[in-house]
Structures are given as structure tokens and as C-alpha cells.
Amino acid sequence: MGRTRTYGWEDPEVPARAAGAMAGLEFLREVQAGRLPGAPLGQTLDFALDEVEHGRAVFSLLPGEEHYNPIGSMHGGVFATLLDSAAGCAVQSTLPLGMAYTSLDLTVKFLRPVTVETGRVRAVGTVISAGRRTALAQAQLFDANDRLLAHATSSCMLFPLTG
Known part of the structure; x- marks a missing residue:
């Protein structure tokens, strides 16, 4: 009765280096277009960056059994990961080169x-x-009928990249 899922990911150093060489919005657009790999966590949970513009980011996920907690619904950590990704990337989309x-x-x-x-x-x-x-950013999780499933707020520290 066991189930399995196989997935792979790219070297996380590739996007990390690129992020330091581009403004935030440019970097995220390269990830969205598939010209740069996304975070390995996106492959682990199978979520994707669907939209990005200045001050806004949208991720999506098709819930599967692999996202479940022991009582048969999506684990809160998966909710939190999606919301944290959306809020954080919204902030990243506003950052200039070097931040x-x-x-x-x-x-x-x-x-x-x-x-x-x-x-x-x-x-x-x-x-x-x-x-x-x-x-300060917020993120909201919606279903296909635009019903609100979860809401989050996030504070982010901004800092200059070094060397």
C-alpha cells in the first residue's frame, strides 16, 4: 500500500550566484521563465512561481497526499512554506542590485x-x-474559487550583499 514520489533539483549555487548579480525582479523573472532554477524546496513540495511583478509574487501548488498531515489534510508547514515564499519573493521583487x-x-x-x-x-x-x-509583506492562499484558505504576514530584514 506504500506510495512513492521521485524528484530532482538543480545545483542551488547557480541561482544563489545569479541572485547576487541581478535586481530582485529581474532574478525572479529569470526563475519564472525557467532560465534559472528555482529553489530545491520547490521541487520537494512541487510548487512553482507563476507570476511576479514589482511588489507581488504568486506561487501555486496542486495538493497531493504527500503534503498531508496524519489526519488527512495538507500539513500547516506546506501552507506556511507557500505563504512565506510568496511574501518573501514579493519583497525580493522590490530590491535593487546588491540588496x-x-x-x-x-x-x-x-x-x-x-x-x-x-x-x-x-x-x-x-x-x-x-x-x-x-x-512588511502579506500573503493569502486561495483555492480555484478564490476562497481564502490561509493568510500570513511577514517581516523581512533587508541588507546589502557582501563580496
Whole structure:
């Protein structure tokens, strides 16, 4: 009765080097277009960057059994990963060449369960406020009928890349 899933990923150093050589929006557009590999975690969970523009990023995932917790619905960590990715990449899309970010916190509110019957979900991240040292972003997780499944806010630290 066991199930298996096989996947692969690209060398994470390739996009990491590229991220330091491009403005955030340019980098994310290269990832979205497939000219640069995305994060290995995207392959692990099977989610993708679908849209990106200045201050906004959208990721999607088709829920599968491999995303389940022991009680038969999508694990909260998968929700959080999608929301963190959308919020963080929304911030990244605003950064100039030579700047980077890291998440300082993530607050998630789970509103509805997600199962394989839910169908494709999408996490929409937007920047609420951006300063010189920190940015605040939000992300919302929706089903195909635009029902809100979860909501998150994230504070991000902005910093210059070194050498």
C-alpha cells in the first residue's frame, strides 16, 4: 500500500550566484521563465512561481497526499512554506542590485482545510511597506474559487550583499 514520489533539483549555487548579480525582479523573472532554477524546496513540495511583478509574487501548488498531515489534510508547514515564499519573493521583487532579504518572522492564520479535492491553490504575496532596513509583506492562499484558505504576514530584514 506504500506510495512513492521521485524528484530532482538543480545545483542551488547557480541561482544563489545569479541572485547576487541581478535586481530582485529581474532574478525572479529569470526563475519564472525557467532560465534559472528555482529553489530545491520547490521541487520537494512541487510548487512553482507563476507570476511576479514589482511588489507581488504568486506561487501555486496542486495538493497531493504527500503534503498531508496524519489526519488527512495538507500539513500547516506546506501552507506556511507557500505563504512565506510568496511574501518573501514579493519583497525580493522590490530590491535593487546588491540588496538581499531574509524573513524575520511569519505569522500564519489557517482558515480552511486543504485536501486533494481542493484542487490547485495559489499563494499571492504583496508588499505592504518597504523601508531601508525592513519590509512588511502579506500573503493569502486561495483555492480555484478564490476562497481564502490561509493568510500570513511577514517581516523581512533587508541588507546589502557582501563580496
